[in-house]
Amino acid sequence: MKLDLSLYDKVFENRVRLQIMSVLAANEEYDFNSLKELLDVTDGNLASNLKTLEKEEYIVVEKSFVDRKPNTRYKRTTKGLKAFENHLIALENLIKQQYK
């Protein structure tokens, strides 16, 4: 049987990007530092993967200042959530496929 990989999203092949999207799917918004602490990754790694997701229009960035300190928050877009859900379905299908 042929494998349907149309739902599989190459963007999420990167672990950190998939993790970021998981957090943003479960939460209305998340800020940079909280993401960094939760995922336990370096600033550079996190920033570059956030940039990729932003370019794909999977997330949007909101910059503001809290007590004069820059505060960067991220939110999922409808497109991003759909892509994430599809990717999960693709992973589930892969599992089902291997059972057959």
Next chain:
Amino acid sequence: MEQKDLFKELGQIRSLMEKSSKFVSISGLSGVLIGCYALLGTLLGYYITTNTEALNNQFTGDLTLLNIFLILAIFILALSLLTGWLMARKKAKKSRQSIWNITSKSLLFAVSIPLLTGGLLVLILLAQGYYHLIAGMLLIFYGVALAAGSIYTFTEVRWLGILEISLGLLALCLPDHGLLLWGLGFGALHIIYGFIVYKKYES
């Protein structure tokens, strides 16, 4: 990709979605300890009420008795908060999370509204002399706070909240048994809840 890896990947996504939105550093054992404090406090409260006559010879009137109760309650509350905070900090450190993060802030915000409302209401009841309503009202608003905060932590907290509300309503129907219901609500229920959380998530 291997099937094992796929399962692992899906599992990690799931746990991350939970971990990012729920504050799970609340220690089950601290629930047991807090319950024990409350039980001891209730026993002490019983001792005071059953020995009112003897106490009345030393102090004057009901107001002093009320003051003793208030001091005892506030002392137990402070001790409970301290225990809960210290043990949560320890648990958070173990999983390399900070105790002051998005989830704990959301949790605190969610419980603060019913708790402040209940607290102010009880102060008003005290000032107006409706003493018989206090035990029930505190249980009810504590339960509402737990139910409100439960979306940001263990789901068991919702059940704890619902049970506290039920005991509070019962306390309003049976104002003479307020102390007993306090012992059940703040003591026994916390011990059972703490034990369940400890068994389920920590051991």
